[in-house]
Amino acid sequence: MSSGRRETTLRFLAEPGDVNFGGKVHGGAVMKWIDLAAYACSAAWSGKYCITAYAGGIRFVEPIHVGNLVEVSAKVIYTGRSSMHIAIDVQASDPKELKNRLTTHCIVIMVAVDENGKPTEVPEWVPQTEDDIKLRESAIKLMNMRKQIGEEMEAHVKYLK
Known part of the structure; x- marks a missing residue:
């Protein structure tokens, strides 16, 4: 059952095992944390098991250092029939x-699935504030882009085969 909770924040310390060869936290570790938060x-929004369908527009703005307190905040900004667009x-x-x-x-786009792994419906998220309306509109624009x-990438996939 859905909790109706739209936002989640995970907090932890960056550990030495998360470091890359340059001494900063590895981008792959950050991507794992993003996936966990998404x-x-x-899952909290939909009340169902969810899988990652897409992660995009990842921008590494500044490095994370070992020993930093890290907060990964996730927020539903758009829902489809079975999908949820999560801003991280x-x-x-x-x-x-x-x-x-x-x-x-x-x-990150997550899809709720049933016990057979098939997409299943999620509760609709309806924006309540002007900021939320802008986030939803942005999610729709990004979806169209x-x-x-994807259409452009098809040429690359066919070329590589």
Whole structure:
């Protein structure tokens, strides 16, 4: 059953095992955290098991350092029949100072599935504020752009075969 909760934030410390060869947190570790937050958010909204269908527009703005307190915030910004568009912001700070700075942001699309792995309906999210309306409109614009990009990418897939 859906909790109706639209936002989720995961918090943890960046560990030495998360570091790349340059001494900063590895982009792959950040992408894993993004996926975890998107799952937690979409499962809470839908009340169902959800799978990742798309992760895009990932922008690594600033590095995350070992020992930083990391916050991965996820928010539903659009719902389709079985899909949920989740906006993700990753922020980090020195835990002694707690001055958050944006490090990464993106959009993740999650799909609710039933026990057979088939897409299943999710509750509709209806924007209530002007900011929410803008987020929903932005999600729709991005969805249309992804369709165009997908069509363009087909040429590359055919070429590589």
